[in-house]
Amino acid sequence: MRIAIIGGGISGLVSAYRLSKDHKITIYEKSAEIGGLLSSYHRKAYSIERYYHHFFSGDRAFLHLLDELNLSDTILWLKGSTGTYQNGTIYPLTTPLEILLYPHLSIFEKFRLALFTKKVKHFDLSHLDTISAEKFLTEQLGEKIYRSFFRPLLNSKFGQNAEKISAAWLVSRVAIRSDRSLGGERLGYLERGFSSFIESLSNTITGYGGEIRINTPVTSIQKAGGEWYINDEPFDAVIATIAPGLLKKTGLDIPDIPYQGAACLTMGLVRPVTQGIYWINLYDDAPYGAVIGHTCFAPRAWYGEDIVYLASYYTGTPPTDLKERMIEDFQRKFSVRSDEILWAEMTRDPYAGPLYLAGYKEQMNMISVPGLVLAGMFSEENYPERSIEGSVRAGLRAAEEIVRMEKNPEVT
Ligand SMILES: Cc1cc2nc3c(=O)[nH]c(=O)nc-3n(C[C@H](O)[C@H](O)[C@H](O)COP(=O)(O)OP(=O)(O)OC[C@H]3O[C@@H](n4cnc5c(N)ncnc54)[C@H](O)[C@@H]3O)c2cc1C
Structure with a gap:
């Protein structure tokens, strides 16, 4: 045919x-x-x-395909450390000790959150599709944990649509990301990309x-x-x-079907700037929602420089000077001089994924x-x-x- x-x-x-x-x-x-x-x-x-x-250990069809293509030997399972940037400070949140030291939630709230991530895999997604993540999380975890922990994450990923995102999306995200050992999550990557x-x-x-x-x-x-x-x-x-x-x-x-756009700035830098952390969610106001220290994940030696992404999701039209705004804010927040940025490229796609309302x-x-x-x-x-x-x-x-x-x- x-x-x-x-x-x-x-x-x-x-x-x-x-x-x-x-x-x-x-x-x-x-x-x-x-x-x-x-x-x-x-x-x-x-x-x-x-x-x-990156990919996950449960990505069976993808892993099988890599095998068919003789690429299985190039799979690396790397540590995906995480953290937040809040009130001008980076808080690592990978190990139990780091989580224990995190000052923005009480011990009781951390315990509640830990229990929630444990039981999240057993929720029935079909019942959660029509409920908003906001309503579901507030019921499950209370207003404080929702406002201080989940809302900034939803804001950075969905902007003005954050309140309308379905609980099914949220639960599946938490389930996939809660598969971690004491040292943090292992994420898949291919040798040299x-x-x-x-x-x-x-x-x-x-x-x-x-x-x-x-x-x-x-x-x-x-x-x-x-x-x-x-x-x-x-x-x-x-x-x-x-x-x-x-x-x-x-x-x-x-x-x-409504989609959202993504704008992603990739930079080559002369030095690491994320304190060794792969994924930092921004809780402070910024024209990007996450800073991804790629070379705190994949070996820096492959590139000969540090690679950092700034990620932003949008609906509608993003500002034309978004790249400049991102760089300016990043330099200020992460104390990076202009001569430490070797190159910077921005890619945008207005159809970066459906909005899971x-x-x-x-x-x-x-x-x-x-x-x-x-x-x-x-x-x-x-x-x-x-x-x-x-x-x-x-x-x-x-x-x-x-x-x-x-x-x-x-x-x-
Ligand atoms: C910022 C970001 C980070 C992500 N990170 C991860 C991750 O870590 N792990 C993971 O598993 N997934 C991740 N994803 C999701 C993953 O990238 C996508 O699910 C997957 O690549 C989508 O592939 P696709 O072929 O379905 O769609 P697309 O990649 O969108 O392919 C569609 C293609 O159609 C082309 N096209 C559009 N219009 C036309 C036209 N009229 N004629 C001809 N061609 C056209 C486009 O140019 C494009 O090449 C991420 C996505 C984004 C945006």
Whole structure:
């Protein structure tokens, strides 16, 4: 079959990888490179993801795929230390002692929080989808813990939508991040970054004769006489991996779903600035919600300099001078001189992930277009939080759907 795949991110690449041996694949990617949110900057001496990424020990489909691609030997399980920046001070929050010394919660509140993270894995997500995280946390933990601990985290991730985020999202996040030993969480990363994963998928696809068209946005999708026309070119089947809101712009009648944008600033620095911590959540007001000390996670020797990300999520349009504002605030808060910043690059994507508002699941279930195979961050595999694992599973499922359609054409 001639199969068009719209979007060269993980979902699109994985479905192409699965189908390219037996089918004629064409991937349409609007950007100058593939990988989507998992694409990288290619510096002279190394590649580094445009948005910070790691994976988890429970990411079974992704780990299995790495095995198929002969990349398992490159997996590293690294310590993901965490902390907060509050009232001008960095508080490490990785070890039990650090948590005990944290001054902004009482012993009783810390105990309550610890119990909550222990039982969180047993909550039934289907009942939590329509409840807001705010209501749920206030009921479970009280107003003080919600306001002083969770609210700043929700604010930094969802901004003005923080109050409307579903408890299902929150609970799944806490569950995934509470899988830690006394020394902290172990997170997965690939030796010298994820670009080897993207390259391996791409080489397999093109090796089987698949075509990857970069700089080629899909602007029209039409069905006529049993064929799909993508930018006026005919195909037997189509897998669309882009946001419903973007698919709508191609002329399709599809329900929309709200997304949020992400802006991520990556910097090369001459020295470490996060006191050895990988992930610092900002509780003080700042034009970014987290500072990620990448080289406090991955070995600095791979890069020859320190890599730091500043992460910001937004809805609507971010200010045009966001990069300058971020750098100025970061220099002030973390006492960094301009000559200590070797380079700084900003990437933004207005479609960085669905907004998991209360009631999201019902909206998600309505996303469909007859005859078109859909897979992406809005798919069930990525509920209630999008991830590499979710997009790998969405891509694999889409490929299976195509195989089923081929065997039973009347079903489409
Ligand atoms: C800041 C940030 C940090 C993250 N960190 C992690 C992490 O640590 N661990 C984890 O598991 N997950 C993480 N994720 C999530 C993960 O990156 C995504 O779930 C995954 O990469 C999504 O892949 P996708 O293919 O579904 O979508 P995308 O990566 O969005 O791919 C869609 C592709 O479609 C292209 N496209 C859009 N419109 C068109 C068009 N009209 N025509 C052609 N092409 C088009 C886009 O350019 C893009 O390449 C993070 C995401 C963000 C934003």
